[in-house]
Amino acid sequence: MKKYNFKKLWSIFFSFLKIGGFTLGGGYAMIPLIKREVCEKQKWLSEEEFLDGLAAAQSSPGPIAVNISIYSGYNAQGIPGMLVAVLGTVLPSFVIIIAIAMLFQEFAEQKVVRKAFSALEPAVVALIAVPLIDMAKKSGINKHNIWFPFIAALLVGLLNVTPVIIILLSIAYTLWETRK
Amino acid sequence: MILLTMFLTFFKIGLFSFGGGYAILAMIRQEVVLINPWLTQQEFMQVVAISQMTPGPIAINAATFVGYHKAGVLGSLVCTLGVVMPSLIVMALITVTYMKLRKLEWFKRIFKRLRLLSVGLIGAALIMILPKAVESTFALGVFIVSFFATWRWKVSPFTLLIFAAIFGAIFGIA
Numbered sequence: 001m002k003k004y005n006f007k008k009l010w011s012i013f014f015s016f017l018k019i020g021g022f023t024l025g026g027g028y029a030m031i032p033l034i035k036r037e038v039c040e041k042q043k044w045l046s047e048e049e050f051l052d053g054l055a056a057a058q059s060s061p062g063p064i065a066v067n068i069s070i071y072s073g074y075n076a077q078g079i080p081g082m083l084v085a086v087l088g089t090v091l092p093s094f095v096i097i098i099a100i101a102m103l104f105q106e107f108a109e110q111k112v113v114r115k116a117f118s119a120l121e122p123a124v125v126a127l128i129a130v131p132l133i134d135m136a137k138k139s140g141i142n143k144h145n146i147w148f149p150f151i152a153a154l155l156v157g158l159l160n161v162t163p164v165i166i167i168l169l170s171i172a173y174t175l176w177e178t179r180k
Numbered sequence: 181m182i183l184l185t186m187f188l189t190f191f192k193i194g195l196f197s198f199g200g201g202y203a204i205l206a207m208i209r210q211e212v213v214l215i216n217p218w219l220t221q222q223e224f225m226q227v228v229a230i231s232q233m234t235p236g237p238i239a240i241n242a243a244t245f246v247g248y249h250k251a252g253v254l255g256s257l258v259c260t261l262g263v264v265m266p267s268l269i270v271m272a273l274i275t276v277t278y279m280k281l282r283k284l285e286w287f288k289r290i291f292k293r294l295r296l297l298s299v300g301l302i303g304a305a306l307i308m309i310l311p312k313a314v315e316s317t318f319a320l321g322v323f324i325v326s327f328f329a330t331w332r333w334k335v336s337p338f339t340l341l342i343f344a345a346i347f348g349a350i351f352g353i354a
Binding site: 021024052053056058059060061062063064065070073074075079082086090093094096097100104108110112113115119120121122129130135141145146150152154156157158160166174175177 | 204206267
């Protein structure tokens with residue numbers, strides 16, 4: 001029976017709790033903070049190991065912040081480390097959203113809240129439009145392959161085709177293409 | 181029964197979400213607005229706005245909110261567990277095998293293609309919600325200013341949404 005270092009597990013949990021609780025703006029905003037905590041402050045991973053993990057986290061399904069916490073936690077302290085890291089990352093959102101959801105049903109019908117959301121909604125649409133430009137640059141789009149994201153956007157956005165089908169077909173096609 | 185449906189729905193969302201937050205939105209909307217009548221279009225937009233103003237990954241926030249909305253704290257727990265579970269399984273496997281896998285040609289190609297696809301999925305989310313942003317002159321104005329504030333002047337999402345909320349509360353349409 002392996003003995004686990006409970007002090008270390010606690011510090012893994014607490015590190016990710018801090019990151020989960022104080023990072024606004026979703027997954028990508030959390031990465032620099034996770035890197036600072038994991039590589040520089042706690043020294044659980046070297047910078048190179050972290051970047052490998054980040055690449056894996058991006059290629060794996062699920063929220064990127066959750067994935068990188070799984071990788072960091074696992075490398076710091078095996079499976080228990082992985083579990084406490086995920087718990088730490090998820091717990092703050094969970095508690096905060098439940099609190100908001102509880103209050104929201106009462107507040108949602110208030111005139112001032114409805115007015116606030118009339119400006120929030122178009123602002124959110126803008127927040128989604130901007131990373132589309134950055135991501136299109138980073139993903140290596142060119143005039144030969146732009147049809148693919150374009151068609152996918154139309155199929156999912158207009159015809160409500162599920163992304164599941166497109167993901168599975170892409171994987172199958174790539175495997176077929178690289179057979180041999 | 182609804183708990184099981186909710187768990188499976190969010191498990192599916194977790195399993196097929198590549199490319200981070202915004203790429204997941206189109207799928208979450210399909211699942212919780214169109215396929216299952218758990219949220220209205222307006223509630224969905226509210227969840228997205230709230231997710232941007234609160235800490236944590238957007239998929240977790242959406243799962244927690246939808247779960248609570250339909251079945252209280254237990255619902256939240258089930259949905260969040262559902263969305264995290266595929267990450268736990270796949271990421272644990274990848275952590276162990278990634279160093280070998282990433283040298284393989286087919287593996288590299290799959291993820292190159294999925295990265296391209298995630299751009300398309302963000303585009304899909306935009307197609308779904310853009311009409312909302314141009315339905316009135318007021319909304320269109322807020323959209324254009326927000327777009328340039330984020331793109332050109334690098335205003336953070338949180339700051340932008342706080343300003344939008346205050347501006348809306350004073351000048352918005354009820």
